[in-house]
Amino acid sequence: MPSSARYFVLLAVLLAASPLVLGEYAQQILSQAFFFAIAAVTVDLLWGYTGILTFGQSAFFGVGVYTVAIALAYYVEGTLATAAVVLGAMAAAALIGAAVGWLSFFDRASPIYVAIVTLALPVVFTQVILSGGAYTGSSSGLPIPPPAISIMQWYWISGGLLLLVAMVSYVFVSSDAGRILVAIRENEERCRYLGLRTSGLKIRLMAACSAVAALAGACYVLFGSVAAHSYGDFVFGTELVVWTALGGRGTLVGPILGTVGVNYVSAVLGGNLPFVWLLFVGFAFVLIVVYLPQGLVPALGSVLSRVTRAAVSREGGRGAVAGAGRARAATPQVRAAASMRATRPGEATPGAEPGAPVLELRQVSKRYGSLQVLEGVNVQARRGEVVGIVGPNGAGKTTLLRCIADGRERSSGDILVNGRHIAGLPPQACVALGVSRKFQTPNVFDALSVLDCLRVARSYRAPTSWWRRSDTVELPEPALRTVQVSGLLSLLDEPAAHLSHGAKQALELAMVLALEPAVLLLDEPTAGLTREERAAIGGVLTELAQSHRLCILLIEHDLDFVREISTRLVVLHMGRVLVDGPLPEAAESEVIRTIYVGGGARP
Incomplete structure (x- = not known):
């Protein structure tokens, strides 16, 4: 079994066993944080891996929240109908995300352009909800009938969904296509001159991330039993970006730890130190931005890497030789491709007239x-x-x-x-x-x-x-x-x-x-x-x-x-x-x- 698969299995075991030591309040706070972390993962895929700074994932989260809430409040009931509504919310968010991408990712568009477009998206969403009156609940929120699911079950559902999204995202960013995302982030112009249609790829990624954020929002409103406009507003969109930056963008683990950590600590401090906990969170954010601009996870990874290298350097004898042998065996290779058919001088090239200017x-x-x-x-x-x-x-x-x-x-x-x-x-x-x-x-x-x-x-x-x-x-x-x-x-x-x-x-x-x-x-x-x-x-x-x-x-x-x-x-x-x-x-x-x-x- 690959080492990455072992980690996911270990996390699944910890998720299943952790309710034995966690109280109901902790499970409730963590369940909420897990749903938020799913949205943060989509921010990381767009911003951390592809270089697309977006503040609009909260709007797609809100699309999931209100699509399910309005459907359950007025139109449907039952498990199958609810599942169909969740899928519909994902499809609607994907279409909106594709439209936003089409507006933002045209050739020669400035990277800041998509940030401006996605800044406006939560504002538009909030105004639509607030102007909906009693139909959307306006500023008071829209309650829905709560499903018969216990807090522990919600903990497993939210944690399992987060684990699934993280696993799929890890497989994707570790693949050959994931390397293209990093290439776009590093040098999109070079990608275009390599024949890659980066605009289409970014539009598809935006649509997929929008659908996943809507899935998180749809499940969250079932968990919370009330839809509020704050779940799709600009503040929540900015918080997703901040949590991603705190944990470390471009790592997948960083946004999850940042989201879960900030939400859990905020819940604890908010009860014990009302109004003061925001000062602590803000102070911690400033310290990390100034001294750890890459985020917590890359900094911890760098420290662990130095410790590991120091430990390896102290090893000798057969262990070091065996390790070197394994490293050589795993060395990637390049080989000749069956392409570029050689043409002898004077021979006409297929599709071109002899002597014609190319x-x-x-x-x-x-x-x-x-x-x-x-x-x-x-x-x-x-x-x-x-x-x-x-x-x-x-x-x-x-x-x-x-x-x-x-x-x-x-x-x-x-x-x-x-x-x-x-x-x-x-x-x-x-x-x-x-x-x-x-x-x-x-x-x-x-x-x-x-x-x-x-x-x-x-x-x-x-x-x-x-x-x-x-x-x-x-x-x-x-x-x-x-x-x-x-x-x-x-x-x-x-x-x-x-x-x-x-x-x-x-x-x-x-x-x-x-x-x-x-x-x-x-x-x-x-x-x-x-x-x-x-x-x-x-x-x-x-x-x-x-x-x-x-x-x-x-x-x-x-x-x-x-x-x-x-x-x-x-x-x-x-x-x-x-x-x-x-x-x-x-x-x-x-x-x-x-x-x-x-x-x-x-x-």
């Missing part, structure tokens, strides 16, 4: 207000070509690649990939046409390991599991070779944040190659690499062009490296193409000497 720019211009960055750029590139793009700083080289990788960037002109216009297409749609871009500054996922970064990149081509985390990743041969020659093969478990600049460059290049592109856009791919690594990467790029017939556009300030691998040279200066021709002619052009020595002028 990339074509016609009079492409880019302006930022009155600043003209690109003007009338005309470039064609074919399969098997390595087009070196050179020019001084500020010539518009990176802007040119940005216009090719994102169909919304250029101000005028046409860009065609495989004969198809990319006008108005977002980066993920351009990836679907075969365009992949490596950024000038290494753009990876710092919180993920090297292996997870590669797995996220590969998820565009390979199916992603929602319940399993694979120990291997299958990479196309060029990406695998990049990993091997750069030394990343021995760093698969290393967090990307700990890599050197050169290693991050190689990792991003491998991630881009994992997409199996037709047009590869590289912005200074060898910056920070050693001479040996640079030569190895140059060999990989040359093989890509010759054996796999890729079209490569390369920005590089190292003219020697450009001469080694390029077949054509494009000289860009002040947003215009001054030279475009075969490497031997363009490299010896007087224009290049003039530009790099100084004195180049706009023609």
Whole structure:
């Protein structure tokens, strides 16, 4: 049995046995806290793992509360009817959550936008309830007939439901799909340029979390037997965020401990120290925010990790050797994927005419207000070509690649990939046409390991599991070779944040190659690499062009490296193409000497 499964079994046993030592009052307080903790888990999935700060989960909790309360107060009775109403509340919350996601998660939306939208959601919910008069109970609340369930049974129901939600959430965030959530939190732009449709994923996650919050609210109103608008207002939504932050977001355990701990302590202090307990809770919150900004659980985990490492360092002999052997046996692997069919030089690529340009720019211009960055750029590139793009700083080289990788960037002109216009297409749609871009500054996922970064990149081509985390990743041969020659093969478990600049460059290049592109856009791919690594990467790029017939556009300030691998040279200066021709002619052009020595002028 996996260690995580053992923990859940142990928690289930403790939940079943704890009423033997807990009084009825403690069970009642903990039952309420368990229902609140379910809503806090949904906040953690959205905020802690995906980076979506939301204050609206209280509104979805309130949807569950009032859907069940109104149905039982006026329309239905009986167990089966109540269960159907609970499912209806979850469906309604999911639809509302999907609508909120559709409004909030459009391309180029600021992360703060969803926070503003979800801030308004509890306010709207509260106004609807208060304006409902006697039908909704207004500010007085709406009572319902209590079910014939004892406090101990409610304790088991609430705790069991929390345990189930936590277990399902743990399986999800530990899966390959869960790594994508973290990747979105760390660098959503990079995800889009890897072909991932992040907006759709976030909308589905918002809908699912809304349904779970509504389930918690529906069960809670059955437990409390009265619906109040405070269960869906802004204050409760903020409390869910605070409890998540106190416990430690992105941990699942943290929000549960934060919610249960604050509610239980508040109930105890509220009875013994009325009005003063809020001061204690607020003071504790300030201390944790200032001194433990990651929350309690990550801080405790860090302490336990240091203690464990110290204990392991004191061990020796066969135990340490055996442990090392087990670690080596569990080391994740990368292997070649049966993809990227090699094409011999001169052979037509399926779906493309022989000799036809795979990339074509016609009079492409880019302006930022009155600043003209690109003007009338005309470039064609074919399969098997390595087009070196050179020019001084500020010539518009990176802007040119940005216009090719994102169909919304250029101000005028046409860009065609495989004969198809990319006008108005977002980066993920351009990836679907075969365009992949490596950024000038290494753009990876710092919180993920090297292996997870590669797995996220590969998820565009390979199916992603929602319940399993694979120990291997299958990479196309060029990406695998990049990993091997750069030394990343021995760093698969290393967090990307700990890599050197050169290693991050190689990792991003491998991630881009994992997409199996037709047009590869590289912005200074060898910056920070050693001479040996640079030569190895140059060999990989040359093989890509010759054996796999890729079209490569390369920005590089190292003219020697450009001469080694390029077949054509494009000289860009002040947003215009001054030279475009075969490497031997363009490299010896007087224009290049003039530009790099100084004195180049706009023609």
